[in-house]
Amino acid sequence: ATYAGMLPLILKLNSSNSLHSKDLTSDQAITSSVKDALRLGCLAVGFTIYPGSAKCFDMMEEARGIIAEAKSYGLAVVLWSYPRGEGISKEGETAVDVIAYAAHMAALLGANIIKVKLPTKYLEREKIETENIESLSKRIEYVKRSCF
Secondary structure (H helix, E strand, C coil): CCCCCCCCCEEECEECCCCCCCCCCCCCEECCCHHHHHHCCCCEEEEEECCCCCCHHHHHHHHHHHHHHHHHCCCEEEEEECCCCCCCCCHHHHEHHHHHHHHHHHHHHCCCEEECCCCECCCCCCCCCHHHCCCHHHHHHHHHHHCC
């Protein structure tokens, strides 16, 4: 109550489980709702997706519905887009091409704010001119361009 109305609140609507076996497919459970965010006076909701996971299509469909509902009430949406899954190597989870695609997916879903991990120079799938991704600032620019 001390900070009510002074700090912008974001309610994260899904969550992972630290007891979830690393051998299982990466997924998150919906643990809250847009209505909960409104009741708490939040300015935004957050949601995580795992592009590359066997559950990625379910997560994207859940996110799309939540994003539409949140925006209908004027709430902003933060989307954490963290690539992982059976088809992506551990090094590939931060590969510049994979991170760019994860950001692109978040933009397509309608996120106002997109959170991805910082991209490394590693390339998982795409062929990119290496001078275009040599510095971190160039890699970030590459990821930003992928969203438009």
